[in-house]
């Protein structure tokens with residue numbers, strides 16, 4: 001899969017950007033606050049219909065627009081040797097998307113045509129932060145490779161919303177039917193939730209092997225990185241679909257009184273998580289910042305490989321702000337992992353001449369005041385060059 005051409009109009013500070021892209025690594029460089037992350041965000045937006053920085057679309061509209069603000073992003077992509085065209089436009093009131101000129105009915109229909117994996121400094125949260133971030137990680141990987149997973153997820157979220165509303169208002173639809181069964185919403189949670197949990201359990205099993213290998217390359221002297229799926233619906237490690245449904249149902253029945261008192265559904269895949277351990281120790285509590293960052297990168301690169309295995313197409317890797325605070329040995333090994341052959345768009349506020357060769361950049365583009373300046377190609381150089389100041393470190 002490849003992003004061949006990108007046009008951006010009126011997205012944050014990017015007024016008009018048109019760019020042809022090559023298959024390798026493109027490095028966007030420049031001072032702080034010029035629009036580097038905005039470029040990656042725009043690519044993510046056309047690929048998924050959402051920003052990776054905010055839940056509020058209007059933040060992406062240019063604030064200095066003279067008329068009504070409109071953002072439009074178009075991408076010409078190639079998938080399985082066939083060219084496609086994706087487009088999305090956003091106004092204060094609405095968001096529209098097109099695939100090959102045909103308007104899409106649902107935003108979810110965009111997903112999977114241009115698969116993306118984003119790596120940002122905030123990803124340290126994958127190892128150190130709340131379960132929400134790890135659930136989003138599982139969902140983004142799975143939803144982009146499986147429209148069926150996405151459909152179950154959307155149905156589950158809707159059933160959960162409706163059940164929680166019913167719990168809040170003590171709606172009569174929650175009354176037990178006298179047969180000791182579950183309420184109608186809970187049955188829907190079970191039907192979709194089991195599919196979600198089984199898909200996540202299996203994905204984490206596969207991602208764990210990839211992440212362990214990648215982590216070993218970044219930090220060979222640390223113990224192995226291990227991932228363990230934790231089900232919020234009580235599903236066991238070997239449960240089949242039937243056993244999983246029974247267990248989830250039983251947990252919902254057990255907690256029915258508590259849920260009614262708390263007016264909230266407390267059991268289900270919306271409480272899923274996975275634990276990361278290095279050398280047997282939970283990374284969240286015992287990992288150093290460097291270990292947490294390395295584990296997060298291993299998870300992201302594992303996601304790239306996993307999506308490639310699942311679909312036979314590599315996703316586009318969007319790597320924001322490379323060169324963060326790691327010791328130089330670890331950083332060199334880590335940056336070397338970006339030479340994966342996967343199409344990558346990376347950004348740095350550091351020196352592109354230092355970072356470029358380390359990540360095998362084919363091209364460096366300066367971003368200045370929302371405009372792109374395509375200068376000389378970065379010399380392809382595979383040998384390590386002496387490090388001057390911290391390459392890629394934020395110069396804020």
Ligand SMILES: Nc1ncnc2c1ncn2[C@@H]1O[C@H](COP(=O)(O)OP(=O)(O)OP(=O)(O)O)[C@@H](O)[C@H]1O
Nearest residue numbers: 012013032033034035036037038059061062063349
């Ligand atoms: N809605 C918006 N409309 C116009 N400009 C915006 C909007 N949102 C953000 N900006 C501006 O976009 C600029 C650049 O943002 P971006 O996050 O891409 O910078 P960057 O080059 O990645 O910088 P850094 O190196 O600090 O990460 C900032 O000056 C910010 O004020």
Ligand SMILES: [Mg+2]
Nearest residue numbers: 036037320321
């Ligand atoms: Mg940035």
